[in-house]
Amino acid sequence: MRVLVLSHPCAMKPYRRKFEILADRYPLDIRLIVPRRWVENFKELRVEEDDSKGSNLKLHPRPILFPGYTSRFLYTRGLIPLFRDFRPDIVHLEEEPWSMSALQTAVLRRMYCPKSKFIFRTSLSIWVERHFSKLPYAIERLVFREADAAFALNEGAVGILRRKGYAGPTFIFPNGVDTEIFRPMDVSDLKRSLGLSSDFVIGYVGRLLWMKGVHVLIEAASKLDFDFQMMILGRGEYRDELVSLAEKLGISSKVLWVDAVPPNEVPRYMNCLDVLVLPSLTVPDWVEFFGRVLAEAMACGVAVVGSNSGDIPNVVGEAGLIFEEGNADDLARKLKELHDSPSLAQKLRRKGLSRALNLYSWDKIAEETYKAYRLISTGGRW
Numbered sequence: 001m002r003v004l005v006l007s008h009p010c011a012m013k014p015y016r017r018k019f020e021i022l023a024d025r026y027p028l029d030i031r032l033i034v035p036r037r038w039v040e041n042f043k044e045l046r047v048e049e050d051d052s053k054g055s056n057l058k059l060h061p062r063p064i065l066f067p068g069y070t071s072r073f074l075y076t077r078g079l080i081p082l083f084r085d086f087r088p089d090i091v092h093l094e095e096e097p098w099s100m101s102a103l104q105t106a107v108l109r110r111m112y113c114p115k116s117k118f119i120f121r122t123s124l125s126i127w128v129e130r131h132f133s134k135l136p137y138a139i140e141r142l143v144f145r146e147a148d149a150a151f152a153l154n155e156g157a158v159g160i161l162r163r164k165g166y167a168g169p170t171f172i173f174p175n176g177v178d179t180e181i182f183r184p185m186d187v188s189d190l191k192r193s194l195g196l197s198s199d200f201v202i203g204y205v206g207r208l209l210w211m212k213g214v215h216v217l218i219e220a221a222s223k224l225d226f227d228f229q230m231m232i233l234g235r236g237e238y239r240d241e242l243v244s245l246a247e248k249l250g251i252s253s254k255v256l257w258v259d260a261v262p263p264n265e266v267p268r269y270m271n272c273l274d275v276l277v278l279p280s281l282t283v284p285d286w287v288e289f290f291g292r293v294l295a296e297a298m299a300c301g302v303a304v305v306g307s308n309s310g311d312i313p314n315v316v317g318e319a320g321l322i323f324e325e326g327n328a329d330d331l332a333r334k335l336k337e338l339h340d341s342p343s344l345a346q347k348l349r350r351k352g353l354s355r356a357l358n359l360y361s362w363d364k365i366a367e368e369t370y371k372a373y374r375l376i377s378t379g380g381r382w
Contacts, residue, residue, distance in 0.1 A: 001377060002029045004086055004116075006105055007094035008070060011038040011047050014263045016059070017178040021366035023057035028370070031086055033079065036061035039068030043235075043260055071099040071136070079104070083112040089377055093120045097143040097150075097166075098136035106139075106146045117376050121151040123175070123289050124160055140164065149376045151369075153290055154311060171372045174315075175292045176362040177299045181264060184301035184353070187271040194256060196272055198229040200339050203273035203302075205266065205293050208236030211286050213279035213307060213325065215245055220279075220331035222249035226339055233258040233269055270300045274345070275338055280309040281325055291315050295360040298352030303345050305334050319351035 003022075009015040011034040023030045038045045047061040062078040083091075091113065093105045097120045109118055120143055149169045152158045158170045191197075202221065204214055214232065221230055232242070232255060239257070246252040261269060270276065276297035280288040288310035297304050298319060306312040307325035316322060321337065323330040338345045358364065 001027060001090065001373060002031075002086060002088045003090045003092055003373065004031050004033070004082060004088035004113075005092045005094065006033045006101065008035050008038060008073065008101070009094065010034045011045055011061075012040060012263050014178050014181060015176075016057075017180075017362040018176055018366050018369065019057055021362055022370060023055065025366070026370045028056060028373070030057045031060055031082055031088070032057060033060045033062055033075070033082060035064040035067060035073065035075075037064065037067045071096060074100050075104060079108055080112065083108045088113055088116045090117045090119060090373055093118070094151075095120070096122055096124065097147075098140040100139070102143050103139045106143050110146065117148040118146050119149045119151060119376065120147050121173075122157050122161060123153045124157060144168070149372070151372070154314060156311060156314075169376070171368075173365055173369065174360055175290050175295065176365045177292070177295045177356055177360045179299050179357060179361045179363070182267045182270070182296045182299035182356075185268065185271050187268050190268055191272050194231070194258070194272065196229055196231065196256065198227055199274075200226065200228045201272060201274050202228055202230045202335060203233065203270070203276050204231075204278070205233045205270060205276065205297075206278070208232070208234050208239045208242060210238050211281050211283045212236075212238075213281045213309075214238070214242055216279045216281070216307075216326055216328050216331060217277050218242060218245050218249065218251070218255070219328035220335065221254070222251050223328065223332040224335060224339075226336070228335075228339070229254055229256065231256045231258060231269070231272060233261065233266075235260045266296070267300055270297055270302055273297070273302050275303045275305055275335065277331070277335075278304070278306045278312060279323075279325070279331065280307050280312065282309045288312055294320070295356055299356035299360070301349050301353050303338055303348045304352060305331070305338070307331075317355060319355045320348055 019030055019032055022028050034047055036047055063076045064073045066073040091109050095101045144166045147168055151173050152170050246255045278291050278294055291312050294304050294315050304320035306316050306322055308322050309325040313322050321334045323334045
């Protein structure tokens with residue numbers, strides 16, 4: 001079966017793992033189109049052409065306009081031969097259905113391989129009022145008409161698709177984690193080099209933006225009455241204000257600021273933590289649709305605490321603690337609970353690791369994706 005995939009997340013190597021597994025384990029010939037240049041977490045990534053021979057997965061980086069803008073970016077050349085000459089059985093678009101790349105994909109499929117099955121993916125799992133122009137709505141309606149199936153992040157995403165008028169088949173696939181990279185490991189040397197000597201290290205990994213709620217975490221940390229250190233890894237426009245807040249609250253000596261690191265280095269830094277916190281806030285035009293960092297931390301055997309914003313409670317399940325978003329006192333209580341009960345922390349680590357392996361590993365998601373491909377390609381017949 002020939003599968004043509006378009007996916008901007010796969011510009012980052014860790015996110016290609018699902019397709020590597022699919023190509024390695026199943027009778028699939030996969031062509032993976034990614035942006036040649038992408039901006040993620042304020043860092044520019046450049047992807048080289050894949051010239052490997054004999055592999056059933058071929059990577060095809062292509063130039064784009066507007067790198068880093070998920071709904072606006074457009075491929076500028078090099079797509080037509082892949083649609084026309086590869087003659088895919090399935091076109092798998094890992095972009096939102098209102099995006100400009102979705103419009104490109106739908107049009108090129110109709111022109112060059114109209115008999116192929118068409119799948120799109122959505123990560124919009126919480127209803128958010130968006131003030132779109134007419135064009136995104138028109139693109140979304142076109143994609144809904146053309147699509148043979150939708151891959152949705154969770155049940156919430158399915159509900160939103162129905163509310164928007166999509167009536168076709170849906171399959172639920174959460175965001176995945178490469179459990180060969182994100183895993184428990186000994187990082188004692190890294191901890192020493194970072195100066196992390198406390199028995200209780202709290203951490204945050206991600207963009208430093210207001211809606212990520214890192215200021216709530218800093219305020220909560222200032223209320224703790226036990227010894228701790230905190231590592232905040234990432235970059236963003238809100239960093240200077242967060243540094244000032246830590247100084248104002250008198251905990252700057254306890255906070256280690258680490259700039260964004262390459263994706264393959266993130267697991268080592270996560271393993272320095274005793275607990276990872278995702279304190280996201282719900283704002284009018286944004287909500288935490290998943291919180292991949294939680295699944296990554298669980299795969300590393302790190303206890304997790306998340307706010308009740310968006311889909312965070314569903315991602316964590318019973319494998320972590322949830323606090324009321326924006327409530328620093330509640331977050332401080334949850335952190336103290338973990339500190340004061342090592343048995344609870346250990347239990348949550350075990351549950352989190354099991355949850356990551358059973359629900360979020362790329363191996364599991366690749367297996368279910370292949371089943372969906374077979375079902376879609378046969379029109380619902382095995």
